[in-house]
Amino acid sequence: MSGVEIGPTLRVAVPVPLYGGFDYLDLDATDATPIGSRVLVRFGKRRLVGVVLETEVKSDLPRERLRPIEARLDDAPVFDDELLGLLRWAAGYYHHPIGEALATALPVALRRAKTDQTPNRHRGWQAVPSDTANEPVAHAKRQHELLDVIRTGVHPVAHSHLLARFGSIHAPLKALERRGLIEEVDLPGALEQGSAGTAPALTDMQREAVEQLISRGEGFHPTLLEGVTGSGKTEVYCRQMAEVLAANRQVLFLAPEIGLTPQLIERLRTRFDASIGVLHSQRSDGERADVWRAARAGDADIVIGTRSAVFTPMPRLGLIVVDEEHDGSYKQQDGFRYHARDVALRRAQQCDIPIVLGSATPALESLHNADRSRFAHLKLPERATGAAMPPVRVIDIRSRPLLGGLSDPMLAHIERHLTAGNQVMVFINRRGYAPALSCHDCGWIAPCERCDAPLTLHGGGARLQCHHCGAHQNTPAQCPGCGSKQLIALGAGTERVAGALRSRFPDVRLARFDRDSVARKGRLESQLADVASGETQLLVGTQMLAKGHDFARLTCVAVLDVDGGLFSADFRAAEHMAQLVTQVAGRAGRSDLPGEVWLQTRHPEHPLLHRLLSGGYDAFARAALAERREAALPPFGYLCLLRAEAQDIQSPQAFLEQAAATIHSDEQIACWGPVPAPMQRRAGRFRAHLLLHSSTRARLHPALDHWQRVLAELPGARRVRWSIDVDPQDL
Ligand code: ADP
Numbered sequence: 242m243s244g245v246e247i248g249p250t251l252r253v254a255v256p257v258p259l260y261g262g263f264d265y266l267d268l269d270a271t272d273a274t275p276i277g278s279r280v281l282v283r284f285g286k287r288r289l290v291g292v293v294l295e296t297e298v299k300s301d302l303p304r305e306r307l308r309p310i311e312a313r314l315d316d317a318p319v320f321d322d323e324l325l326g327l328l329r330w331a332a333g334y335y336h337h338p339i340g341e342a343l344a345t346a347l348p349v350a351l352r353r354a355k356t357d358q359t360p361n362r363h364r365g366w367q368a369v370p371s372d373t374a375n376e377p378v379a380h381a382k383r384q385h386e387l388l389d390v391i392r393t394g395v396h397p398v399a400h401s402h403l404l405a406r407f408g409s410i411h412a413p414l415k416a417l418e419r420r421g422l423i424e425e426v427d428l429p430g431a432l433e434q435g436s437a438g439t440a441p442a443l444t445d446m447q448r449e450a451v452e453q454l455i456s457r458g459e460g461f462h463p464t465l466l467e468g469v470t471g472s473g474k475t476e477v478y479c480r481q482m483a484e485v486l487a488a489n490r491q492v493l494f495l496a497p498e499i500g501l502t503p504q505l506i507e508r509l510r511t512r513f514d515a516s517i518g519v520l521h522s523q524r525s526d527g528e529r530a531d532v533w534r535a536a537r538a539g540d541a542d543i544v545i546g547t548r549s550a551v552f553t554p555m556p557r558l559g560l561i562v563v564d565e566e567h568d569g570s571y572k573q574q575d576g577f578r579y580h581a582r583d584v585a586l587r588r589a590q591q592c593d594i595p596i597v598l599g600s601a602t603p604a605l606e607s608l609h610n611a612d613r614s615r616f617a618h619l620k621l622p623e624r625a626t627g628a629a630m631p632p633v634r635v636i637d638i639r640s641r642p643l644l645g646g647l648s649d650p651m652l653a654h655i656e657r658h659l660t661a662g663n664q665v666m667v668f669i670n671r672r673g674y675a676p677a678l679s680c681h682d683c684g685w686i687a688p689c690e691r692c693d694a695p696l697t698l699h700g701g702g703a704r705l706q707c708h709h710c711g712a713h714q715n716t717p718a719q720c721p722g723c724g725s726k727q728l729i730a731l732g733a734g735t736e737r738v739a740g741a742l743r744s745r746f747p748d749v750r751l752a753r754f755d756r757d758s759v760a761r762k763g764r765l766e767s768q769l770a771d772v773a774s775g776e777t778q779l780l781v782g783t784q785m786l787a788k789g790h791d792f793a794r795l796t797c798v799a800v801l802d803v804d805g806g807l808f809s810a811d812f813r814a815a816e817h818m819a820q821l822v823t824q825v826a827g828r829a830g831r832s833d834l835p836g837e838v839w840l841q842t843r844h845p846e847h848p849l850l851h852r853l854l855s856g857g858y859d860a861f862a863r864a865a866l867a868e869r870r871e872a873a874l875p876p877f878g879y880l881c882l883l884r885a886e887a888q889d890i891q892s893p894q895a896f897l898e899q900a901a902a903t904i905h906s907d908e909q910i911a912c913w914g915p916v917p918a919p920m921q922r923r924a925g926r927f928r929a930h931l932l933l934h935s936s937t938r939a940r941l942h943p944a945l946d947h948w949q950r951v952l953a954e955l956p957g958a959r960r961v962r963w964s965i966d967v968d969p970q971d972l
């Protein structure tokens with residue numbers, strides 16, 4: 242051995258779209274870089290942050306060809322063995338490069354090459370005892386609401402929590418501070434300290450569910466908790482969490498992306514005398530990284546977060562809860578396309594701990610797992626408060642005029658509830674003013690130049706925008722085809738519906754919830770807070786409104802268009818429609834005021850809709866499962882989608898044909914396609930895909946292992962961008 246030896250060989254996962262790790266020399270022979278820690282390496286001409294996968298590697302390359310790592314970035318591993326094992330499994334299962342999978346799992350701040358951690362400041366607010374003379378004036382609503390939250394519990398409240406709950410809070414907080422009612426404090430870290438609160442007495446059904454959950458003890462026990470909206474699933478989770486926390490174990494609580502977290506965090510914060518780490522969109526990169534570190538150190542008792550939180554290191558993990566487990570936002574739709582519910586299941590199995598999946602509308606996959614006794618199946622068929630489930634009825638809109646997407650009978654129902662002083666939610670799954678601009682004389686429809694899709698009208702009809710590539714332009718004054726000035730907006734989106742409702746009910750306060758209206762930071766939170774306080778009476782929005790919100794005075798839900806889900810080419814469309822209708826319907830009549838739900842449709846006799854309305858989600862799901870079984874579609878078959886796209890129309894097709902030729906199809910594995918994607922051209926690129934179908938995972942995954950090795954070598958691979966999607970959600 243010569244003197245050039247600096248250290249043993251490390252295998253490092255580098256965030257590049259290549260499978261496998263890369264070998265580097267360690268800096269030091271005596272003090273090895275630990276597995277799971279970050280290192281800075283040169284990769285080609287770039288400097289990248291990698292993660293050490295193995296030490297003492299026997300490299301295929303001669304030592305003199307290996308480069309040493311440039312620097313160590315951590316003293317202790319960022320990924321512990323458990324998490325690294327999970328991520329290796331996930332990268333393998335989803336057939337995604339390990340380096341990119343690990344980078345996806347890391348908080349953004351830790352993906353950067355920084356060694357020194359400048360400590361982030363964590364602000365909080367606490368109440369100051371004072372005499373009542375200083376209380377805010379009665380109409381300063383937000384000040385009262387903030388004060389209520391800050392005065393609940395015995396610990397200061399994190400600034401980020403107030404932001405997530407109310408949106409814009411600067412002015413009211415300053416006002417409360419001036420009055421001497423609250424003061425700002427520095428919190429010791431990124432975690433929030435909860436306070437013990439009282440639990441309600443359980444209903445009989447809740448008690449039974451809790452007993453079943455707790456009696457099973459500590460090992461891997463997946464449970465599907467199917468409870469109608471408002472049945473008190475959260476209370477059931479809380480009881481099991483209490484057991485786990487009492488045993489000094491950590492709880493990971495996953496929730497879907499939008500809207501759910503503020504109310505949920507507030508509930509947990511006022512319930513458990515525990516430290517809580519929250520990973521939501523209102524937190525800065527630095528704060529998220531701090532929560533991650535605190536969780537890894539075992540300091541966070543509870544971690545609440547969305548999809549990516551499934552990868553939080555938690556050395557004392559004792560329970561995973563996946564709330565609204567059917568929710569589509571658990572599946573990452575680009576890059577590392579993992580499904581957080583499925584990864585959570587694997588993690589629970591690996592850690593040998595219980596996991597609870599909760600939903601009012603379980604995914605068909607989960608129901609099937611319950612049917613096969615892979616999951617225990619607990620049900621809460623009634624609302625905890627005793628409130629009745631709202632009746633769901635249809636309005637046949639065939640040959641009825643629509644005003645801004647609303648039929649006369651629908652407007653009459655809305656008016657009735659508003660007059661009674663209650664809240665109404667109007668749901669339409671389309672943002673913008675109208676989904677298309679058409680010429681009245683020749684039928685021309687304004688197309689996107691770069692996508693196979695019409696442009697959406699925005700700004701009251703003044704602008705055209707593409708929802709797929711973002712292209713935008715002003716609305717033309719006349720038809721480019723025939724010169725006619727008779728251009729008409731086809732259909733209605735949230736903007737048009739909101740406009741029609743505003744002119745019909747000018748004295749009612751209305752808020753619109755869609756990606757455009759809540760784009761400004763804090764806007765969603767402040768609008769939701771105004772609904773919760775009762776100030777806003779009329780809500781118009783997209784699926785953003787379907788999730789988890791609990792508004793006491795909401796008595797009427799209007800769904801303007803369910804027909805899209807009845808006639809889609811995507812085999813999951815009907816399932817999603819049924820879940821959405823059931824979820825939005827569940828927002829109505831949650832407390833003592835009875836609710837009702839109205840659906841507008843042109844197909845009142847459609848069997849799917851009929852089944853959903855007469856038998857509820859359960860009847861729908863049974864029928865849908867039978868159809869899936871017939872067609873051998875998931876959960877009775879397994880799918881993998883190979884996507885390819887390019888600037889020209891031939892390359893994706895050519896590449897996919899080459900890919901198809903490398904698969905040995907037989908009775909157990911079928912190759913469907915290649916076919917053009919449903920929207921073939923998007924943002925100027927042509928897209929096609931190839932679907933692999935198998936009746937068993939055991940056959941599909943070896944085929945994918947083979948693919949993973951050969952695809953990059955195919956002659957057509959360099960002409961396209963391609964990706965593998967295991968268990969694809971939308972086709
Ligand atoms: P879900 O998560 O199933 O939609 P929640 O847990 O949010 O339901 O409960 C719905 C409502 O019922 C909440 O307002 C909650 O406070 C209330 N609730 C839950 N359990 C009970 C109980 N045992 N007694 C009284 N109210 C309850």
Ligand code: ZN
Nearest residue numbers: 680683720723
């Ligand atoms: Zn025309």
Ligand code: ZN
Nearest residue numbers: 689692707710
């Ligand atoms: Zn476009």
